[in-house]
Amino acid sequence: MQLKFVRPIFLINLCLFSSIGLLKAQDGVRDTLRIDIKQAEELFIKNNLSLIASKYNIDNAKAQVITARLFDNPQVGFENVLYNPDTKKFLDMSKDGGQQAANISQLFQTAGKRNKNIQLAKIGVKQAEYQFFDMLRTLKYTLRTDFYKIYFQEQSAKVYAKEINSLAKTLVGFQQQYAKDNIALKEVLRIQSQLYTLQSELNDLKDGIDDVQSEFKLLIRTDARKYIIPTLDFNLDGKSVLQQVTYTNLLDSAYTNRYDLKVSQSAVDYSNLNLRLQKAMVVPDITMSVTYDKQGSYIKKYTGLGISIPIPLFNRNQGNIKQAKIAIDANKLAVTQQQEQIQSDLDNSYQSADRLERLYNSFDPKFKTDFNHLIEEVYKNYQKHNISLLEFLDFYDSYKTNTIQLNNLQLNRISSLEQLNYITGTHFFNK
Structure with missing residues (x-):
């Protein structure tokens, strides 16, 4: 009689211990970092490498302004006789027989070209700054959504851990009853199967958490071995957050504060100024020069003042002027398209946030507490054999499903508010 129980019990114990060992390996001892959203x-802001690198782009653009302010360098020339046939000397530098000539010239830009180049460079600085702040907006959105995702997925992981721990204890009890021939093996296997399913789901959830943790730690540049434990200091239960700001204010804010839109708008300014510059390029620049010739001219020690101006007869910069006009139209179209995209994104995100807020606020605030109390009573009644195994497992599965759905709903609601912050370029919500 004893032999027929040995092998099944051995296999059950082996599987149980392997499963528990797997969970312990997953939750191995690691340094933790408890952090709230403000600390994150x-x-x-202090450590992110992408932001630091983007600041160099601003410095680079400012250096372009310095370059644009500089005047053209003067040109200096000197000429000496190579061979004097009278004195039969090479490079004759003598007082009477030598011949030298020298000249100095300076280019003077006309029609405000230098000024316009300076203004273009200053617009480039603004664009670099706008791009920096737009990157800040995007990365901060990723940071905040990762933070909340880690928090609520960890809450779901706790549900799994609690149910796995409870079923593991139940499985041990079933093994003992099976050894005494009080229950059938199929009941043991049913518990065991449920336990394996939960462990597999928890493992998948942990993998997802680790992926988000990895991205989050890169954003704040902390030790890769640390385990992030987010802490929340606010509660949205029963609150109508969207009622704090009107839709019109959100749209106006997006038009005013979106730095990617400012980049597009500055591109129009750049194109307009570039058109003015290209038209100015038609006006010839002037080169002034002073020449000295020792004895190669009609008089000795000749000194002359010269001026040269190219004649815009064939090349009047027609191609660049046409390109500049096309760029203005294209950039204006891009601004209009981006404004329409912002409006579309805002409407879509606002409707989604409104639905999630209404859905979440429709839940009874006591639901979670009552459900937790109910599952404890279910466990007690099962131990007293007041309910069947199937009823017990169904209750547990319902508890897990509802709790995880509630966590996901909270996550989706907060994420939808963060999406509105991202689209409007503000911090109306989740301050």
């Missing part, structure tokens, strides 16, 4: 943003 401070570390992000």
Whole structure:
């Protein structure tokens, strides 16, 4: 009689211990970093490499302004006789027989070309700054959504861990009852199957959390071995957050504060100024020069003042002027398209956030507490054999499903508010 129980119990114990060992390996001892959203943003602003690299682009653009301010260098020339046939000397430098000539010239730009180049470079600085702040907006959105995703997925992981721990204890009890021939093997296997399913789902959830953790740690540049534990200091239960700001204000804010839109608008300014510059390029620049010739001219020690101006007869910069006009039209169209895209994105995100807010606020605030109490009573009743195994497992599965759905709903609601912040370029919500 004892032999027929040995092998099944051995296999069950082996599987159980392997599963528990797997969970312990997953939750191995690691350094943890407890952090709230404000602390995360401070570390992000201070340490993020992408932001630091983007600041160099601003410095580079400012250097272009310095370059645009500089005047053209003067040109200096000197000429000496190579061979004097009278004195039969090479490079004759003598007082009477030598011949030298020298000249100095300076280019003077006309029609405000230098000024216009300076203004173009200053617009380039603004664009670099706008691009920096747009990158800041995008990365901060990723940081905040990752933060909340880690938090709520960890809450779901706790549900799995609690259910796995409970079923593991139940499985041990079933093994003992099976050894005494009080229950059938199929009941043991049913518990065991449910346990394996939960462990597999938890493992998948942990993999997802690790991926988000990895991205989050790169954003704030903390030790890759640390495990992030987010802490929340606000509660949205029963609050109508969207009622704080009107839709019109959100749209106006997006038009005013979106730095990617400012980049597009500055491109129009750049194109307009570039058109003025290209038209100015038609006006010839002037080169002034002073020449000295020792004895090669009609008089000795000749000194002359010269001026040269190219004649815009064939090349009047027609191609560049046409390109500049086309660029203005193209950039204006890009601004209009981006404004329409912002309006479309805002409307879509606002409707989604409104639905999620209404759905979440429709839940009874006591639902979660009551459900937790109910599952504890279910476990007690099962131990007293007041309910069947199938009822017990169904209750547990329902508890897990509802709790995880509630966590996901909270995550989706907060993420939708963060999406509105991202689209409008503000911090209306989740301050």
